[in-house]
Amino acid sequence: MNTNAFPIPWQQRDRLALPVAELRKVAHALRRQVIKLVRRHGQGYVQQGLGAAEIFASLYFNDARIDPAHPRWEERDRCILSTAHNSALFHAALALRGMIPAELLDDYIKDGSALEINVSERLGPVVEGTFGSLGQGLSVAAGMAAASRISGVDYRVNVILGDGELEEGQVWEAAMFAGSQRLNNLCVILDLNWMQVEGHTDDVLRLAPIADKWLAFGWNVIELDGHDLCALLKAFADARAETTKPTIIVATTVPGKGVSLLEGIISHNAKLPAEVADAALEELGEIA
Amino acid sequence: MNTPTSSQQVRERMLAVEDFTQGGAHTSVIAAPSLEKPLGDGVPRYYGEALQALARERTGIVALSADLTAPTETDLFRDTFPRRFLNAGIAEANMMGVAGGLARSGMQAWVHTFCVFATRRAYDQVAMQIAYPHADVKIVGFLPGLSTILGVSHQAIDDVALMRALPHMTVIEPSGPAQIPAAVRAAADHEGPVYLRLLRASAALAPDTPWEPLELGRIQALDDRDGDVLIVASGLTVEPARAAALALREQHGIRVAVANAHTLKPFDADFVLAQARRRKLIVTVENHSTLGGLGSATAEVLAEAGSGVRLLRLGVRDRFAQGASMQWLFERHGLTATGIADAVGSALG
Numbered sequence: 328m329n330t331n332a333f334p335i336p337w338q339q340r341d342r343l344a345l346p347v348a349e350l351r352k353v354a355h356a357l358r359r360q361v362i363k364l365v366r367r368h369g370q371g372y373v374q375q376g377l378g379a380a381e382i383f384a385s386l387y388f389n390d391a392r393i394d395p396a397h398p399r400w401e402e403r404d405r406c407i408l409s410t411a412h413n414s415a416l417f418h419a420a421l422a423l424r425g426m427i428p429a430e431l432l433d434d435y436i437k438d439g440s441a442l443e444i445n446v447s448e449r450l451g452p453v454v455e456g457t458f459g460s461l462g463q464g465l466s467v468a469a470g471m472a473a474a475s476r477i478s479g480v481d482y483r484v485n486v487i488l489g490d491g492e493l494e495e496g497q498v499w500e501a502a503m504f505a506g507s508q509r510l511n512n513l514c515v516i517l518d519l520n521w522m523q524v525e526g527h528t529d530d531v532l533r534l535a536p537i538a539d540k541w542l543a544f545g546w547n548v549i550e551l552d553g554h555d556l557c558a559l560l561k562a563f564a565d566a567r568a569e570t571t572k573p574t575i576i577v578a579t580t581v582p583g584k585g586v587s588l589l590e591g592i593i594s595h596n597a598k599l600p601a602e603v604a605d606a607a608l609e610e611l612g613e614i615a
Numbered sequence: 616m617n618t619p620t621s622s623q624q625v626r627e628r629m630l631a632v633e634d635f636t637q638g639g640a641h642t643s644v645i646a647a648p649s650l651e652k653p654l655g656d657g658v659p660r661y662y663g664e665a666l667q668a669l670a671r672e673r674t675g676i677v678a679l680s681a682d683l684t685a686p687t688e689t690d691l692f693r694d695t696f697p698r699r700f701l702n703a704g705i706a707e708a709n710m711m712g713v714a715g716g717l718a719r720s721g722m723q724a725w726v727h728t729f730c731v732f733a734t735r736r737a738y739d740q741v742a743m744q745i746a747y748p749h750a751d752v753k754i755v756g757f758l759p760g761l762s763t764i765l766g767v768s769h770q771a772i773d774d775v776a777l778m779r780a781l782p783h784m785t786v787i788e789p790s791g792p793a794q795i796p797a798a799v800r801a802a803a804d805h806e807g808p809v810y811l812r813l814l815r816a817s818a819a820l821a822p823d824t825p826w827e828p829l830e831l832g833r834i835q836a837l838d839d840r841d842g843d844v845l846i847v848a849s850g851l852t853v854e855p856a857r858a859a860a861l862a863l864r865e866q867h868g869i870r871v872a873v874a875n876a877h878t879l880k881p882f883d884a885d886f887v888l889a890q891a892r893r894r895k896l897i898v899t900v901e902n903h904s905t906l907g908g909l910g911s912a913t914a915e916v917l918a919e920a921g922s923g924v925r926l927l928r929l930g931v932r933d934r935f936a937q938g939a940s941m942q943w944l945f946e947r948h949g950l951t952a953t954g955i956a957d958a959v960g961s962a963l964g
Contacts, residue, residue: 419717448748456719460743467707470716470724477677477699478720497740500709508701 338425340394343387347556352379352390352558353423358403358585361609364435365597366604368533371436373446373599374582376416377589378553379487379518382578383420386485386516390516390567395425398452401481405457405471409444410489410518418442426453444578462495465515466486472573483512483567488609491523491602494532499544503541505573506545513573515546518553524595541575553578586610657726661687661792661816662755665799666725667695673803677717680727681707687727687757688815688833707737712753715744723751723803724743728811730756730771738777744780745808750936752779753802755811759850760902760931761787761948762814766938771812772931778810778908779880785809789829790853791815793876797829805831815850834883835875842870843895845958847887849876849909852900852929855945859950863959876909884916891917891924892956898927898959929955 337343345353349492361376386406387393394400408417416434422429427450434440439468441449445459455471458464468486473475473481492498505513519537521528528534538548551558557580566574589597627873642715670676670692677699678692682830684702691699703710707728724734733756734741743751756774763769778786785805789798795813802809831833838857848856853875860871874890876883876899891897897917899910908930917926931948949958 401905423644456715457743457747463712463740463744466712466740467716467719470713470718471720473701473713474677474720475723477717477722480720497706497708497712500704500706501712502705503711504703504709507704522748577897580760 337388337423337460338395339526340400341392341395341605343389343424345388347560350381350384350388350556354383355585355611356423357383357416357419359608360422360432360489361415362586362599362604362607364432364612365599368436369600370596370598372412372415372595373415373591373597374522374589374592374594375410375489375518375520376419377584377586378412378520378580378582379416380585381415381554381559382487382516382518382580384413385556385563386487387420387424389560391485392482392561393424393426398426401480404482405455405456405468407464407468407484407485407486408446409458409461409468409486410492411447411457411459413487413489413518414444414446415447421453427451453484461489461492462497465498465501465505466579468513468515469501469508469510471511472505474509475512476510481512483514484510485514485516487516488517488519488521489523489605490517490528490529490537492533493517493534493537500546502541502546509571510573511547511569511571515573515575516561517575517577518579520582522582522593522595526593538577541577545572547572547574548577549574550577551579554584581600629938639784657819658816658862659792659819659898660688660691661795661820662799662813662867663691663792667691667797669698669803670699673723675722676725676803677701677722677724678727679703679710679714679717680707681710681732682740683728683757686729686815687755689725689727690933692725695918696819701747707732708740711737711740711754715740715748716748718745718750718752723753725753725755726756727755729758729769730760730774730942731769732756733810734754734771734774734777741778741808742781745784749807749808751808753811753897755812755813757815758802759812759814761936761944761950762851762902764940767935770936772904772936773808773907774812775879775901775903776911779912781808783808784880785831786830787810787831787877788812788850788879789877790827790848790850790875791822792820794827794829796826798877801829801831801945821850832878832881832883833906834886835877836886837873837875839864839870839872842872843868843883844869844871844898844963845874845890845894845896846871846898846900846955846959847909849875849879851902851955852950855950855952856900856955858941859919859959861930862952867960869960869963879909879912884913884920887913887916888920888922891920891922894924896927896959896962898955899964900950900955901930903930905932921954925962927958929958
């Protein structure tokens with residue numbers, strides 16, 4: 328089975344810095360892989376995976392300094408997935424970036440596999456931490472960012488949060504800490520899809536105004552369309568240029584983006600019947 | 616009256632602050648702005664000094680506190696190594712995650728707060744970000760069990776049970792100030808998560824007091840190795856247990872051996888089983904609930920080995936306590952020398 332739309336994963340050390348035209352293809356390939364991975368189980372985090380494809384493409388394939396051959400390279404940029412359930416997309420991105428063998432994707436959610444539905448560090452050093460208990464990623468990221476300052480080893484820490492996760496009080500403890508400590512090497516990418524288990528976030532707890540909250544905690548806030556690759560690249564660059572504050576990129580995303588049968592449907596753990604998956608793959612087509 | 620407008624002004628107003636972080640009988644007045652020196656002069660900070668000494672040798676040690684820097688004696692570390700110190704504020708859940716992140720970056724992180732907040736308050740964070748990844752984090756909790764007047768919110772009667780239940784976690788409780796340096800050293804030398812449960816000294820040790828050794832994972836045999844009865848005590852109950860044994864021998868001619876279970880996990884099953892073959896009664900004493908702590912650990916070992924020896928567990932009997940002096944609380948819960956001696960005497964009929 329050809330698990331990658333691209334024939335050879337990228338294995339270069341350091342930032343890939345792919346241009347937008349290439350990142351579009353990456354996002355497309357990631358979406359195809361998400362459908363394939365979730366299709367096997369018939370249910371899973373397909374909506375989040377499709378929705379965050381551009382976030383992952385811009386982070387792993389443009390901005391982050393990574394060495395696939397040496398996942399614990401001391402100066403690597405840390406990438407943390409606090410929303411550990413977005414695992415189909417995460418594992419697809421690791422495979423495409425050359426951080427895990429593409430064949431491993433065949434084991435996704437199989438009993439005994441290290442590719443679990445909530446990403447765990449059982450997969451090895453390519454995973455920076457085990458989350459899934461929501462609200463914890465930003466604290467660990469802040470610890471890593473503080474460690475860089477203490478040790479003098481220069482790197483950035485990126486952490487992907489979900490909007491539903493903002494309901495956890497610990498996120499705000501960490502936001503206050505990172506703001507107080509002026510951890511300018513820390514960057515949150517908020518995957519703002521307005522979706523949580525019980526539906527629209529507004530129907531559970533009111534999150535708005537999100538940007539104002541982070542501003543009040545002393546953060547550099549950048550709001551953008553999470554599918555706009557140009558805007559994402561500029562935001563990452565701005566985050567790197569920030570010298571006194573941590574940055575949050577508030578990226579509005581559409582669940583199920585890119586597949587007409589799924590786009591805009593709010594479903595945290597969505598059913599993906601084979602016929603829907605097949606239609607999705609047909610719609611996504613092969614990379615030209 | 617003017618409203619203070621700066622933190623300096625606020626500090627200057629704090630002319631007399633009672634320190635409620637110790638036993639209850641102990642309150643001391645401190646002059647502004649030395650909130651950092653909460654105890655009266657002359658009480659050495661055995662923990663703070665031990666950590667400070669260790670950090671001089673090992674540059675990879677970092678320390679965190681949750682707005683309890685002086686009450687956890689971490690101000691010594693902070694003032695000596697300011698770049699390696701982080702105050703996380705009153706936010707223990709975040710502090711545990713930050714410590715996990717520091718440990719994942721190659722540092723040995725020492726986190727400080729009261730026992731209740733280190734365990735109950737941040738249990739999931741400790742489990743997922745410290746225990747699961749085997750992070751080299753030392754969780755240092757102060758105010759164990761009934762050692763504080765601050766009441767039920769500050770009394771950690773279940774922390775040992777909680778920490779014991781976590782895979783990868785080591786649990787150490789020194790018997791008193793003389794064993795704190797060895798406990799700190801043992802925690803530092805053990806690579807991985809450690810919960811260190813201790814109480815600050817409220818008075819200086821006598822000048823000729825020897826430092827107590829601590830061999831991780833080994834129960835330490837103390838007084839009178841013979842007799843039909845063995846008391847295994849931990850932490851603040853070691854001293855009353857020894858006094859109880861002395862009283863039983865002197866007043867009733869009953870020989871009672873005493874041991875100090877400073878390592879509650881991993882638990883020294885070999886010692887307990889070897890003792891069980893020689894004794895008619897084993898007594899556990901702990902400044903903690905009898906559910907899940909030293910008494911439970913002992914019962915588990917004895918039962919699984921099919922030992923028929925009788926076991927008496929002394930401690931907090933499945934109830935919450937209240938704010939009162941430590942002396943009063945220990946009397947109330949049968950943890951004084953008299954209480955322990957009476958319970959042992961009754962058990963022997």
